[in-house]
Amino acid sequence: GSAIAFPEAIEQTRSDMLEIVKLLDNADVGLTTQTIEQDIADALKELLKSLEQAKEEAESRSQESSESQEQEPALIELIAELQLIRSMQVRVNERTEFYASLLEKDPSQEPTIRIAVRELADKEQKLYDILREIERAQNAQ
DSSP, X not given: OOTTHHHHHHHHHHHHHHHHHHXXXXXXXXXXXXXXXXXXXXXXXXXXXXXXXXXXXXXHHHHTOOGGGSHHHHHHHHXXXXXXXXXXXXXXXXXXXXXXXXXXXXXXXHHXXXXXXXXXXHHHHHHHHHHHHHHHHHHHO
């Protein structure tokens, strides 16, 4: 299930990890670093859960290989894909809210926050593109 969303989830998690490397290289162990680290942990848990779910579904399909059940796996895969996208969207929204509150507390961080928000906008655009691709695939069926 998550053939389109899973690679993007991995890429976003990797991007967050690279950001943590930069922050830790600068000995920044503050709230921003901790928040991004928590996002990484949450994303990895979601990805693991998604993989386990896909494995279980593949095993149950192999046991129940029947033509009458062809529609159900496709629906299950679509639901798994959408759940993963929703998780990524929630993380983007929460990080956006975090940066907004950080900016209210310390306006001097605006240049740094501006860069981070641009990166979040890129993630948001990728999620939109994934959803458009899923929509096109569904309409083509």
